[in-house]
Amino acid sequence: MAKQTHKILKMGLMVISLFVLAACSSTSDTEGDMSGSEGSSSSANSSGSSARSSAGSNSGQLSQEEIRAQNALRQTVFYFDFDIAEFKTEDRNTLTFHARDLASSPSKRIRLEGHADERGTREYNLALAERRANGILNYLIVNGASRSQIEVVSYGEERPAQSGSSENAYSRNRRVEIVGR
Amino acid sequence: MRIRAVIVGAFLCLLSVSATAELSIQITQGVDNPIPIAIVPFSWEGSGVLSEDVDDIVRADLEQVGEFRSLSLSNMIATPHDESQVFYRDWDILAQDYLLVGKINRAPGSQLVQVQYEFFDINRQVKLAGEVLTGSVTQLRDIGHEISNVVFESVTGTRGAFTTEILYIVSEFISPTESIFRLEKADYDGQRAQVLLESPEPIMSPSWSPNGQDVAYVSFETDLPRIYIQNIATGQRSQITNYPNINSSPVWSPDGSKLAMVLSKDGSPDIYVQDLNTNELMRVTEHPLIDTEPSWSTDGRSIVFMSDRTGQPQIYQMELGANSYDVERLTYDCFQCMKAAFLPDGVNLVHVRRETRQSPNYQIAILNIETLRVITLTDTSLDESPSVAPNGSMIMYATKFAGRGVLDAVSIDGRVKFRLPSTQGDVREPSWSPFFN
Numbered sequence: 361m362a363k364q365t366h367k368i369l370k371m372g373l374m375v376i377s378l379f380v381l382a383a384c385s386s387t388s389d390t391e392g393d394m395s396g397s398e399g400s401s402s403s404a405n406s407s408g409s410s411a412r413s414s415a416g417s418n419s420g421q422l423s424q425e426e427i428r429a430q431n432a433l434r435q436t437v438f439y440f441d442f443d444i445a446e447f448k449t450e451d452r453n454t455l456t457f458h459a460r461d462l463a464s465s466p467s468k469r470i471r472l473e474g475h476a477d478e479r480g481t482r483e484y485n486l487a488l489a490e491r492r493a494n495g496i497l498n499y500l501i502v503n504g505a506s507r508s509q510i511e512v513v514s515y516g517e518e519r520p521a522q523s524g525s526s527e528n529a530y531s532r533n534r535r536v537e538i539v540g541r
Numbered sequence: 542m543r544i545r546a547v548i549v550g551a552f553l554c555l556l557s558v559s560a561t562a563e564l565s566i567q568i569t570q571g572v573d574n575p576i577p578i579a580i581v582p583f584s585w586e587g588s589g590v591l592s593e594d595v596d597d598i599v600r601a602d603l604e605q606v607g608e609f610r611s612l613s614l615s616n617m618i619a620t621p622h623d624e625s626q627v628f629y630r631d632w633d634i635l636a637q638d639y640l641l642v643g644k645i646n647r648a649p650g651s652q653l654v655q656v657q658y659e660f661f662d663i664n665r666q667v668k669l670a671g672e673v674l675t676g677s678v679t680q681l682r683d684i685g686h687e688i689s690n691v692v693f694e695s696v697t698g699t700r701g702a703f704t705t706e707i708l709y710i711v712s713e714f715i716s717p718t719e720s721i722f723r724l725e726k727a728d729y730d731g732q733r734a735q736v737l738l739e740s741p742e743p744i745m746s747p748s749w750s751p752n753g754q755d756v757a758y759v760s761f762e763t764d765l766p767r768i769y770i771q772n773i774a775t776g777q778r779s780q781i782t783n784y785p786n787i788n789s790s791p792v793w794s795p796d797g798s799k800l801a802m803v804l805s806k807d808g809s810p811d812i813y814v815q816d817l818n819t820n821e822l823m824r825v826t827e828h829p830l831i832d833t834e835p836s837w838s839t840d841g842r843s844i845v846f847m848s849d850r851t852g853q854p855q856i857y858q859m860e861l862g863a864n865s866y867d868v869e870r871l872t873y874d875c876f877q878c879m880k881a882a883f884l885p886d887g888v889n890l891v892h893v894r895r896e897t898r899q900s901p902n903y904q905i906a907i908l909n910i911e912t913l914r915v916i917t918l919t920d921t922s923l924d925e926s927p928s929v930a931p932n933g934s935m936i937m938y939a940t941k942f943a944g945r946g947v948l949d950a951v952s953i954d955g956r957v958k959f960r961l962p963s964t965q966g967d968v969r970e971p972s973w974s975p976f977f978n
Contacts, residue, residue: 442901479901481879481893481925482745482970483790483803484847484854486766487810487831490787513765514787518722518743523714525923525941 432457437521438496440534442477445491447499447536455496456503458538463504469541472496474514475521477530486516493536511541570958575610576696578603578639579632582614584622587647587654592678595656598685599641602703603692605730606935607957612637624659624668632663639663641692648675656684660692669695682732702930705729706974707937708737708747708756709948713966721966724758726773729930729973731948731961737771738778747972750793756972757781757791757800768802781815790833794841801825801835801844812846814861827865834880839887845871847879856881856892856908871910878908880925884953885933893925905938907953918955928973939969 422430432454438447447455462468474493476485493512501507522529580603583596603609612635621627622644632640643658659671670691674684683704690701711723722744727734738744742761749756750770757770768791771778782788786805793800800815812825812835825844826832831854834847843860856872856879872878877895884891884907894906894917902922908915918936927938930950935957937950942960946967951958961968 478923480854480877480895480903481834481847483833484831484849484879486745486787486789487803487805487833490805490810491831512786515743515761516745518712518745518761519717519720520714521717524944 429457429461433461436538438536438538439531440492440536442479442530442534445488446495447492452499455499459500459503459505462500462506462509466506466509469509469511471511471513471539471541473519473537473539474512474516475519475533475535475537476517477533478517478520478525479530482516482518486514486518489516489536490514492534496536496538570607570956575604575608576639577612577635577637578609578641578692579612579617579635579637580641581617581620581622581643583643583645583656583658585645587645591645591654591681593681593685595645595681595685595688596641596643598682599689599692601730602686602689602701605959606693607952607959608697623657624661624671627659627661629661629663629666632661637663639669639692639696641688643688653677654681656681656688658688660695682728686728699934700932700976702729702932702934702973702976705931705976706753707731707928707948708749708972708974709939709968710744710747710970711963711966711968712743712946723966724756726756731963737773737776745970746790747970748792749972749974751795751797751975753975753977757793759789759791768800770800781817790835792835792837794837795839796841801837803833803835812844812859814844823861825859825861825865826868836882839883839885845881845883845890847881853877854879856890872908874915877903879903880927881908882927882929884929885931889953891927891929891936893927905936905951916955918951918953919949919958921949924949926970928971930973931976937971937973939971 435454438451440447462470472493474489476489490512493514497510497512500510520529520533521535522532580596580600585591600611604611616635619628619631621642623642627640627642640661640663641658643656646655648655653675655673655675657673660669661667662669674687676684686703689703693699693701693703706726707729708724708726711725713721715721722740722742723736724738724744724747725734725736737756740760740762742764745759747756747758754774755770755772757768759766760769767780767788768782769778769780781800782802784804784806787810788802788804790803791800798817800817802813802815803810804813809829810831810833811827812832814823814825826846828848828850830848830850832846832848835844837844843858845856845858847854848857854877855870858869858871859867871890875894875896876898879893881890881892888909888911890908890910892906892908893903895901895903903924904917905919905924905927906915906917921940924938924940927936929936933953935950935952937948939946940949941947946969947963948961948968948971949958
């Protein structure tokens with residue numbers, strides 16, 4: 361009896377921890393912080409084969425590649441290092457998926473919004489944030505997107521994602537956002 | 542391409558009501574030996590209570606520029622209101638160098654008031670100035686600033702800038718997707734603030750026309766940064782540019798006929814000059830890296846600007862009409878030097894300076910382009926947007942205090958500082974007006 365209740369408790373704990381894990385991965389997705397996204401959520405889906413019937417519909421199973429693409433497209437914010445205009449190498453795969461997505465749907469239009477942190481003069485930050493957005497623009501075009509699909513707007517330091525003068529705020533404010541039009 | 546349509550502020554509110562958040566002056570640093578001056582409370586010989594205290598306004602003006610210290614009222618042994626009541630010995634005993642007295646009357650048969658003031662040199666025992674200024678009760682503040690100008694100029698030999706005004710931007714951060722931006726105008730000391738433009742999209746880079754009647758600025762109201770000119774008195778505005786990509790940094794030429802600006806329509810930000818009469822656009826710089834922050838030389842024949850063509854922002858100067866490679870580099874001894882503008886003497890260049898790569902501190906400094914001497918004026922770390930008073934005596938700039946954007950002013954020798962704290966929002970990008978007459 362005691363052993364049984366212990367087992368139930370244990371199972372219950374496992375269920376709870378699964379929920380917590382699921383919650384964790386979904387919040388990090390929406391924040392666009394998906395540096396390790398290719399492994400985590402997609403592999404969990406495919407290994408849990410019993411869940412397939414409920415998750416996927418009848419015939420159109422998503423391929424591994426399609427799942428990766430879907431996850432990549434959910435990342436729409438790209439962060440930059442201080443004084444640096446080039447996007448981070450770990451974002452390259454994600455941006456490739458964005459480029460392919462634009463190439464495969466020519467009617468799709470996006471805006472690239474460039475931002476900087478508050479350090480340095482405002483006019484220079486306006487120019488620097490445009491340089492960041494242009495770096496991503498060029499990468500998307502090289503990988504199949506059309507120039508006419510993309511509008512670039514620099515906001516410099518005028519629209520911070522987080523107010524304040526902390527390092528944390530600065531790192532969240534140096535960014536380029538992909539915004540649907 | 543070139544739009545010059547008059548815009549009726551459809552989704553923007555053009556307001557001329559007094560702003561709720563007024564700035565008020567706070568002296569943060571003064572000189573060691575300020576000039577002692579006695580300012581006797583002016584008498585009021587009419588009925589009722591005046592809304593403004595003229596002698597208080599003069600006292601505040603003179604003290605915040607740091608060079609004067611006024612005698613406290615409790616130490617005064619006499620309270621004269623005109624020359625007939627002045628005895629130099631009374632003020633000599635109190636070790637005062639100067640004395641200001643005055644009286645205010647109702648102008649006969651009108652709603653106007655007359656302010657009579659007289660200004661004396663105690664050591665030489667002579668009257669230096671005196672006149673009667675007439676105006677409405679609402680102009681008492683202007684009259685006070687006018688008297689401050691006379692006192693300042695009689696003592697220092699430099700024209701006073703107490704009747705000048707400032708433009709600046711206020712932003713209130715509500716959430717990452719929602720902020721309020723305002724272009725405001727106020728007296729030089731932050732009093733009598735008025736909202737000239739309010740928008741949910743960013744407003745940047747306000748710049749006075751040389752005649753003090755118009756302001757040029759950048760507004761993102763169409764979702765893109767575009768340059769506008771607005772008449773300050775009427776509120777009427779026109780969109781000046783609609784080029785692709787960045788349109789920014791409008792700065793009027795000294796004669797008011799042209800607008801220097803930054804456009805990145807050809808790939809990277811470069812300096813251009815637009816003729817405001819013909820709309821003709823002239824390209825000034827041509828470089829694949831960033832050129833921005835244009836400012837005119839005092840003779841209007843060349844432009845100083847910032848470029849990161851050597852890897853980091855440095856200040857350059859170029860004559861209008863010169864070849865794009867005929868550029869003179871002005872700064873070498875800083876990791877980054879940015880946002881330069883000449884003082885009225887045409888030799889000293891105020892700028893924002895970051896000394897080293899290791900410490901990202903941005904401070905206001907002055908470079909003499911003949912002697913190459915550099916004086917750093919501020920010791921805070923996020924100072925930017927310096928703007929020089931038209932008499933060249935002080936520089937107003939934006940900095941951070943207690944986590945908020947505020948405006949500070951510093952004398953050009955760095956000895957005197959005062960602050961205009963606001964009650965809400967981040968205040969930044971001050972632009973000091975020219976003289977109005």
